[in-house]
Amino acid sequence: MIWKGAVSFGLVHVPVRLYPATAHVGVGFDLLDRRTFDPIGYRKINKATGEEVAKEDIVRGIEHRKGEYVVLSDEEIRAANVASTQTVEILAFVNAAEISFLYLDTPYFLAPDKGGDKVYALLREALRRAGKIGVANVVMHGKQHLAALVPSGPVLALNTLRWASEVRDPAALTLPPEDVGRAGVTAKEVDMALRLVEEMSSAWEPAQYHDTFHDDILALVARKVKAGKTHALETPEPPAAASRDNVVDLSELLRRSLGARAPATPVRAKKTKRDTESEAKGASA
Structure with a gap:
């Protein structure tokens, strides 16, 4: 479980728990020293001195002027928006087909928390019958995300979405005209x-x-x-090239x-x- 909180739409609150929906099963390559085959570790280095920095000495900061930072503790970051870290706040319901796959990021599962079974089932059924998904705000790992709440069989899935500013405009690409006739297609x-x-x-x-x-x-x-x-x-x-x-x-x-x-x-x-x-x-x- 990642966290527990609630899905909120209107005056309705659904107590839920958030779980990862995917598991990495790819090939895990280790980095090795080719001379001794010893594993190579990951080190956090001070870019000015080249020295390794201990975990307890690493803090988060935002550069507000060249070379000057405002340092924020984990507690300050959490306190900046406590409510949203505990709530999947639905902003609107939209037709599922309207959200391009370009915006889809990472999927999660939402399971009902204690006392939430009935209202969880109600929201799942309402979304399914309406053919809608909920567009919501949620904060995870100290970062705010846009997300889609989607009914998927018996489970409500929460799929984080990319912000509009993160999806590039294809206008800069050289593309054939949408009129296929003008593109020479018969x-x-x-x-x-x-x-x-x-x-x-x-x-x-x-x-x-x-x-x-x-x-x-x-x-x-x-x-x-x-x-x-x-x-x-x-x-x-090299593999033989296909003829x-x-x-x-x-x-x-x-x-x-x-x-x-x-x-x-x-x-x-x-x-x-x-x-x-x-x-x-x-x-x-």
Whole structure:
């Protein structure tokens, strides 16, 4: 549990506890000294003297003028806005589809605290039926976040959001016009692209997608351990490049994709009945 407080909307308060919703399962590389293979630690260094600084001597500060800082203690930071550190304050309810994935940051779980089951269930059901999510303010780890309160099956999830100032404006990018005709795309190519999208469409089942890099790295580690190479530094051979035809005709690329027996994808998953029917449909096209 990270903290406990309440979800507040109108005059209603839902006592809740906040829990992490994700777990890191990637490959954890340790930094080593290549001469001795001793682990390398993380040190906090005084940039002026180059000396290591003890944890108890590190404080938080905000630079208000070049080289001059205002120092704030953890207690002062918490006291600056006590109420918001204990409350998920819902500011508005919006349609879920209106929030771009660009704003999504970190997900958490909210569970009802003592005496909060009924009102928790009520809020979850109201959001589900309305097709809305709650946009809220919350303070975690000494920082204020915008967040989305989202019903997800039996749980209310709290997903922190990026502030508008943190999402860059794509206007500075060189992009093709939104009118695909002006971009040189033909109606026939659009039709084939739509067919390809339909053939490759399936229900969202996150468990069927795997971190193949993680699996391959662990397999490589196992092979090196078995070979007794637990300290050897080797330069790995580059993987063989996939053979690709030099095709620049978009229509031809789409036709080849539609006629393929299986989509070129790194996903390791079993074929479903729908996938098989889709392949048959593509082969007959």
